[in-house]
Amino acid sequence: MASTTVTTIQAVKGALSAARIGTYEAATGAVGDDPAALELYAWNAQVSGALLTPLHICEVVVRNAVSDALEAKYGHRWPWSPGFERSLPNPAVGYSPCKDLQSVRRNVHTTGKLIPELKFVFWQKMFTSRHDARLWNAHLLLVLPNLDPSEPIDVLRQDIYNELEQIRTLRNRIAHHEPIFSRNLTDDFQRIVNLVEFKCKETADWMVRNQQASAFINARP
Numbered sequence: 279m280a281s282t283t284v285t286t287i288q289a290v291k292g293a294l295s296a297a298r299i300g301t302y303e304a305a306t307g308a309v310g311d312d313p314a315a316l317e318l319y320a321w322n323a324q325v326s327g328a329l330l331t332p333l334h335i336c337e338v339v340v341r342n343a344v345s346d347a348l349e350a351k352y353g354h355r356w357p358w359s360p361g362f363e364r365s366l367p368n369p370a371v372g373y374s375p376c377k378d379l380q381s382v383r384r385n386v387h388t389t390g391k392l393i394p395e396l397k398f399v400f401w402q403k404m405f406t407s408r409h410d411a412r413l414w415n416a417h418l419l420l421v422l423p424n425l426d427p428s429e430p431i432d433v434l435r436q437d438i439y440n441e442l443e444q445i446r447t448l449r450n451r452i453a454h455h456e457p458i459f460s461r462n463l464t465d466d467f468q469r470i471v472n473l474v475e476f477k478c479k480e481t482a483d484w485m486v487r488n489q490q491a492s493a494f495i496n497a498r499p
Contacts, residue, residue: 284311294319301457317499322459325494326452329467333449335485336470339477340442341401345393347417357383357392365412367403375403398446405439407432422476438476441469463495 291299299315302322306314345356352359357379368376382395404413414435419425425434448466451458474482486492 283313287311287313287316290316290319302459305457305459314499318459321494321497321499322457323455325463325491325498326455326458328489328491328494329448329452329458329463331489332467332470332474332485332491333445333452335481336445336473337398337401337449339474339481341393341396343421343477344401344404345389346421347413349389350417350420351413354389357389365409367408373397373399373403375400398449402439402442402446405435405442407435410435424476424479438473441473444469445473459498463491467491467495 299319302315302318303309306312306318308315348356348362352362356362363376363379366374366376366379368374378397378400382392386392386395410432415431418431418435419427422438444466448458448461471482471486474485
């Protein structure tokens with residue numbers, strides 16, 4: 279049994295690289311034939327996969343809410359609205375929401391086809407202060423009706439931006455097969471639930487019933 283364990287550890291380390299497994303060895307203190315590093319690696323992969331379901335639902339809900347606000351302001355063809363395009367930042371360096379929109383528009387011809395093609399960061403960048411006067415002051419509580427109406431719009435909008443930054447970082451680490459075990463995944467999961475609840479509590483409840491992420495989070499080795 280011990281020989282098999284050592285063989286497996288060495289085989290996996292060779293296949294995945296000693297450097298990659300080394301991150302998990304450092305976290306667990308595993309040496310020699312101690313399987314703790316591989317157990318943490320497997321759990322990290324499993325919880326990463328399980329989180330994709332709530333992340334998927336959260337992203338779709340958020341981008342649809344933003345689209346609803348944009349439609350209320352610019353009409354159902356909002357991606358082709360010159361006024362909307364002019365409202366977007368277009369920096370020469372770094373991510374440009376304006377260039378992202380222009381690039382996606384070249385290949386699609388309906389709003390419904392365009393929405394899923396825009397990067398996640400596009401939707402996050404919509405929750406910046408530059409859009410308060412033209413968009414969020416009038417529409418934030420309409421498209422996310424379960425936000426606290428006693429809070430100022432700019433505070434609510436900034437909180438959403440900050441939560442999306444945490445979720446985007448988590449999503450990107452999962453997409454690149456990076457470790458997420460050092461994050462507070464319970465808090466991450468609650469962020470996802472909260473954002474969906476801002477739009478629809480029934481949808482959030484349905485999402486929670488149809489995910490396995492919380493079970494994996496609680497089963498960390």
